[in-house]
Amino acid sequence: MPLELIVISLMRTSKWINVLMLNTPDEDKARQQSRRIDVSSNGIRWIERDFEQFTPLGNFFEINTNPEAGITVDKETNNATALKLSLVHINDAALDQQTVDVSIEELRLLLNESMACGLHCSNCYNELVTERRFSCIRPMPIHTMEPLKYFCPSNKLPTFLDEGELYYALNYIVISPKVLSKRVIQCGGHVHCARCLQLVGESLGEKVAVQLYVDTLWVAPGGRDELPEGRLEKLFGQLTVSQLMLHLLQDAVPISEDKTRLFLKTVRPDGQLHYMLLLVDTSQLHLLRSKLSLIEDLNVSSSQKDSFDDDDEETNEDCDSSTESSTESSSDSAFAAIETSDDDDSEPKAKRQRHSDSKPVHEVKVRGYRGCRINYHIFSSDEELAANTELIEQWRREGTPMLRISYMMMMDLLRELNVNELLVATLERIAPDEKEGHVSYIIYEPVEDI
Ligand SMILES: [Zn+2]
Numbered sequence: 001m002p003l004e005l006i007v008i009s010l011m012r013t014s015k016w017i018n019v020l021m022l023n024t025p026d027e028d029k030a031r032q033q034s035r036r037i038d039v040s041s042n043g044i045r046w047i048e049r050d051f052e053q054f055t056p057l058g059n060f061f062e063i064n065t066n067p068e069a070g071i072t073v074d075k076e077t078n079n080a081t082a083l084k085l086s087l088v089h090i091n092d093a094a095l096d097q098q099t100v101d102v103s104i105e106e107l108r109l110l111l112n113e114s115m116a117c118g119l120h121c122s123n124c125y126n127e128l129v130t131e132r133r134f135s136c137i138r139p140m141p142i143h144t145m146e147p148l149k150y151f152c153p154s155n156k157l158p159t160f161l162d163e164g165e166l167y168y169a170l171n172y173i174v175i176s177p178k179v180l181s182k183r184v185i186q187c188g189g190h191v192h193c194a195r196c197l198q199l200v201g202e203s204l205g206e207k208v209a210v211q212l213y214v215d216t217l218w219v220a221p222g223g224r225d226e227l228p229e230g231r232l233e234k235l236f237g238q239l240t241v242s243q244l245m246l247h248l249l250q251d252a253v254p255i256s257e258d259k260t261r262l263f264l265k266t267v268r269p270d271g272q273l274h275y276m277l278l279l280v281d282t283s284q285l286h287l288l289r290s291k292l293s294l295i296e297d298l299n300v301s302s303s304q305k306d307s308f309d310d311d312d313e314e315t316n317e318d319c320d321s322s323t324e325s326s327t328e329s330s331s332d333s334a335f336a337a338i339e340t341s342d343d344d345d346s347e348p349k350a351k352r353q354r355h356s357d358s359k360p361v362h363e364v365k366v367r368g369y370r371g372c373r374i375n376y377h378i379f380s381s382d383e384e385l386a387a388n389t390e391l392i393e394q395w396r397r398e399g400t401p402m403l404r405i406s407y408m409m410m411m412d413l414l415r416e417l418n419v420n421e422l423l424v425a426t427l428e429r430i431a432p433d434e435k436e437g438h439v440s441y442i443i444y445e446p447v448e449d450i
Contacts, residue, residue, distance in 0.1 A: 001026045003046040003053045005290055006364060009427055009441070010061075011373070012284040013258070016086045017061070020427040021046065025078040037081060041065050041088070046364075055364040060095050060288070062088040080426050095286060099368030102444040104246040106139065108237035109168050113137055116222030121193035121200060122215070122231055126183050128193065128200060129175070131222045135164035140174070143251045145401040147174055152205035161209045168214075170247050171233075171405045177203065177210045199267075215266075215406035233406050241416040242444040244409055245372065249280065253401065258283040263400045266410040274380045274410060277395060277437075281373040287443055288366040371443040373424075375436070378414060416442060 001024040009018045021044075026032040031049055038045040042058030057063065064086040111117065113136070119129035142150055147167075151174065152158045161167075161176040168174075184200070185192045191201040191210060201212035214232050221227035228234065239247070254260045262278040379385045385392070396402070421440040424430065430439055 001031075002048060002051070003364065005292060006044070006055055006288075006366065007290075007423065007427060008057075008288040008366065009424075010090075010286045010288075011281070012090075012092075012286060015090070016084060017063075018427045018429075019044065019083040019085060020423065021081045021083075023079055023081075032078075037083075039063060039065060039083070039085060044083075051359055052361045053364050054361050055290070055366060057288075057366075059091065060098070060368075061090045064088045082426055082429055084429070095368060098366075099286070099370060100444075100446055102242050102246070102370070102446050104250060105243055107168065107170065107239075107247070109137065110235040110237075111137060111166075111219075111227065115227050117227055118220040118222065119212070119232065120218040120220055121196060121198055122218045123198045124193060124196035125218060126193050126195040127181050127220075128184055128212070128217070129179050130181050131220070132179060133164070134166040134175075136162070137166045137168070140167045140169040144169075145251045145253075145403045147172070147209070147211050148202070148204045151209040158205050158208040160207065168236075170244075170251070171214045171403070171409065172201070172211050173214060173217075173232075174204065174209050174211050177207060180210060213404050215404070215408075233408070239409070239412075240445070240447060241412050241442060242446075244413060245442045246444070248403070248405075249282070249372070251403070252280075254282065255398075255400075261395065261400045263395050263402045264410060264413075265402050265404045266407045267404075268407050272380070272382075273385065274378070274407075275385065275392060276376060276378050276410060276414070277391065278374050278376040279437075281375075285371045285373050285441060287369040287371055287441070289369065290364050290366050369443050369445065371441050373439070373441055374417065375439050376417060377437040413442075 003021055003023050005020075005022045007020045007022075010016075021037070023046075026035075034049040036045075036047045038047060041063050043054055043056040043063075045055075046053040111134070113134065116131055116133045118127055118131035120127050140147065140150075144150055147169070150159070151161070161174065163176045163178050166173055166175050180191070183194045185194045185197070186203055189203050190199055191203060191212070192198065193200055193216075198216055199213075200216040201210055204211050214236065217232035219227065219230060219232050219235060221229055248262055248264075249260060252260045252262055258281060260280045260282050262276075262280060264276040264278070266274045266276075268274065377388065377391065379388050379392070417438065417440040420443065421438050424440050428439070
């Protein structure tokens with residue numbers, strides 16, 4: 001069956017690529033046996049009995065087809081083939097040019113200076129901030145997961161907030177403690193709802209500032225405002241997972257040149273605590289991906305055939321005696337061929353006929369994306385939290401700031417990581433190891449692709 005999807009991953013600091021090719025499982029054994037994958041220095045060919053699909057990569061890099069460099073082929077399944085290929089050269093400029101750039105967008109807050117509202121506990125609707133207008137609503141002046149260090153630095157004077165000021169970030173707002181109602185309890189730097197005792201924020205210095213978590217607040221609009229009543233997080237524009245990750249990384253403190261840790265916390269609406277520990281490889285991950293269903297293109301008769309025939313001829317010269325994992329060199333370029341068949345029933349003669357066959361060649365176009373590679377742990381029950389106390393304590397001890405995000409954000413992030421984890425496991429040929437956590441990617445996709 002034809003190639004349905006090709007995904008290629010590359011860490012910009014490495015000189016090799018991982019390739020994953022997916023196809024619909026094939027019931028026809030003969031057809032399955034006639035399939036071959038050819039790797040040449042400028043691309044990868046998926047060769048079926050009646051047609052070929054060629055993914056040209058020569059623009060982006062030169063693949064090393066020297067047998068000594070090694071082409072690693074994973075044991076193929078009925079519908080997936082993974083290859084690891086070393087590269088001779090990477091054309092960074094071409095790669096960047098063909099890559100979608102997703103830049104970080106500013107957070108949007110629907111609340112403005114002319115709107116009056118009260119802030120209540122999202123759990124019991126207890127009023128925490130009485131109805132008022134904020135005359136100065138701004139994003140946080142710096143990117144930080146630790147607003148305490150900004151408002152109350154140890155070596156400088158604190159930044160006292162006026163009653164009308166409100167700063168906002170990913171999942172918190174910072175206001176003056178003077179506007180808090182008497183229905184809160186402050187204890188050991190924590191701010192709780194006095195009625196249901198939900199933790200709603202932290203003090204950033206007595207009389208200086210107070211940080212309230214967006215996901216614990218309910219907005220009660222005042223008077224004639226157009227503001228809808230509901231969770232405060234609804235007043236923030238919804239973030240895609242790409243944007244969420246970009247914001248998290250922007251605020252995070254790197255632990256080395258190419259690694260950053262994110263220690264995320266959330267509380268499920270029923271009160272269950274979740275921790276997510278992410279070790280993010282920030283050296284640029286590049287992904288090249290074809291459209292999702294290449295099979296659709298095959299219904300169109302090949303008008304591209306002619307333009308590829310020349311190129312094809314050269315490859316066919318070497319196809320005659322190619323066998324599994326064997327490599328051969330033509331006069332000007334090395335060439336590797338991988339047979340997907342175990343039986344050698346494809347006669348050289350039959351293959352030679354390909355010269356005269358007018359086998360259509362379909363070009364597979366790939367698009368570039370940036371992203372990051374992540375090793376992560378998720379602890380979402382008391383048992384999991386208790387079993388991993390040591391690791392959690394280690395991250396705390398080593399000074400990784402903990403950021404509370406909303407439950408919705410964590411679930412969005414987890415869903416994306418779960419989906420990509422399956423892809424990465426096949427692509428990178430990773431054996432699952434619970435102790436070492438999960439490995440996945442976040443791929444930065446523009447909104448129009450989602
Ligand atoms: Zn409450």
